[in-house]
Amino acid sequence: LSTEIPYSKPSITKLELDLVSKAALAGWGNRSNAFVSQFEDDFARRIGVQYAVATSSCTGALHLGLAASGIGKDDEVILAQSNWVATIAPIIYLGAKPVLVDIEEVSWCIDPELITSKINPKTKAIIATHLYGNLCDLNSLSRIARKNNLLLIEDSAEALGSIYEGKHAGTIGDFGVFSFHGSKTLTTGEGGMFVTNNESLAMNVRILNNHGRDPNEERQFWPSKLGYKYKMTNLQAALGIGQVSRFDELVNRKIEIFQNYQNLLFGVKDIKLNKVRINCSSGYWMPNAIFSTNSGVTREQILEEFKNNSIDARPFFWPLSNLDFIPTIEDSPVADDISKRSVNLPSFHEITDLEQSRIVKILLKLLNKNKDFLA
Ligand SMILES: *Cc1c(COP(=O)(O)O)cnc(C)c1O
Numbered sequence: 001l002s003t004e005i006p007y008s009k010p011s012i013t014k015l016e017l018d019l020v021s022k023a024a025l026a027g028w029g030n031r032s033n034a035f036v037s038q039f040e041d042d043f044a045r046r047i048g049v050q051y052a053v054a055t056s057s058c059t060g061a062l063h064l065g066l067a068a069s070g071i072g073k074d075d076e077v078i079l080a081q082s083n084w085v086a087t088i089a090p091i092i093y094l095g096a097k098p099v100l101v102d103i104e105e106v107s108w109c110i111d112p113e114l115i116t117s118k119i120n121p122k123t124k125a126i127i128a129t130h131l132y133g134n135l136c137d138l139n140s141l142s143r144i145a146r147k148n149n150l151l152l153i154e155d156s157a158e159a160l161g162s163i164y165e166g167k168h169a170g171t172i173g174d175f176g177v178f179s180f181h182g183s184k185t186l187t188t189g190e191g192g193m194f195v196t197n198n199e200s201l202a203m204n205v206r207i208l209n210n211h212g213r214d215p216n217e218e219r220q221f222w223p224s225k226l227g228y229k230y231k232m233t234n235l236q237a238a239l240g241i242g243q244v245s246r247f248d249e250l251v252n253r254k255i256e257i258f259q260n261y262q263n264l265l266f267g268v269k270d271i272k273l274n275k276v277r278i279n280c281s282s283g284y285w286m287p288n289a290i291f292s293t294n295s296g297v298t299r300e301q302i303l304e305e306f307k308n309n310s311i312d313a314r315p316f317f318w319p320l321s322n323l324d325f326i327p328t329i330e331d332s333p334v335a336d337d338i339s340k341r342s343v344n345l346p347s348f349h350e351i352t353d354l355e356q357s358r359i360v361k362i363l364l365k366l367l368n369k370n371k372d373f374l375a
Pocket residue numbers: 056057058059060083084086087129155157158178179180181190191192
């Protein structure tokens with residue numbers, strides 16, 4: 001049996017280890033927020049946004065952002081069917097109603113053409129998730145949001161380093177959120193970031209994330225409203241500071257890994273990878289291979305073959321309305337179809353060319369096996 005290939009694995013160097021040690025030894029008392037503040041500043045500067053608030057997860061950042069924007073009971077929020085559950089959960093936490101929309105065939109992101117018919121007086125926001133590093137059609141979404149007075153929120157958990165017409169993903173809508181989960185391009189183990197150019201929104205998020213305590217309140221232990229607690233620790237922030245300083249290295253390696261898959265699959269008509277929108281570039285968090293309908297290859301076949309070869313590949317996200325606890329039932333032919341014939345390919349920083357070749361050989365073998373079978 002050949003050695004195991006994981007699906008993701010962070011790249012941690014001595015730089016990060018030294019910073020974490022420093023935080024563990026000195027990040028207390030009056031320095032108990034020093035690493036968190038620096039991480040926020042470094043991250044904001046790196047992606048070109050004015051305000052950043054670090055959180056314990058991207059889910060928390062989204063929950064805070066929606067709450068600070070006043071989203072609540074009976075409001076409706078539009079998002080794509082192909083999403084991780086983290087994007088829909090905070091909408092439900094707040095008593096609002098998620099409204100699910102199918103994806104575009106090419107970008108795998110929310111299809112703007114399907115949004116207008118879902119808008120009614122209760123609609124308050126659109127969440128644009130940039131799936132697997134691919135970018136949403138932000139120009140169309142901004143136009144729809146502006147025209148209907150809706151918030152545009154960018155779930156950029158998977159889009160670190162993706163650039164839309166010269167601007168970093170996450171900095172274009174009313175606010176953006178990022179994830180630093182261990183599987184993401186930049187990691188703090190668990191962690192997230194809320195970003196915006198709106199000063200009062202940033203302040204509201206900060207207050208909500210500190211149990212509703214306003215920094216201008218003179219009384220100690222006197223929250224001015226009911227808040228939340230999704231704060232990041234100094235230890236995680238120290239790791240994050242090291243990772244942000246390696247931003248280009250981490251993103252460029254993702255791009256290199258993607259390009260290597262692309263080269264290995266050059267000329268193979270029946271397998272397609274992530275596509276980049278015009279005037280945009282991708283941070284390629286996750287290469288995703290889609291088999292053509294003609295090939296007859298299914299998600300189950302792909303996952304089984306990988307498993308037999310000790311390779312940890314993952315399925316494309318299931319359409320959210322398939323989940324038992326999601327209240328809406330919506331048709332999403334594109335999201336359904338794509339998820340049935342595609343798979344995420346391993347893309348961790350230290351993957352070798354040989355490992356990538358091994359992975360591609362399996363993809364090709366599946367294709368040929370099915371061809372023989374069909375013929
Ligand atoms: C990873 C991810 C999240 C959640 O991030 P956490 O930090 O685990 O809360 C949210 N949205 C998308 C699209 C993700 O991929």
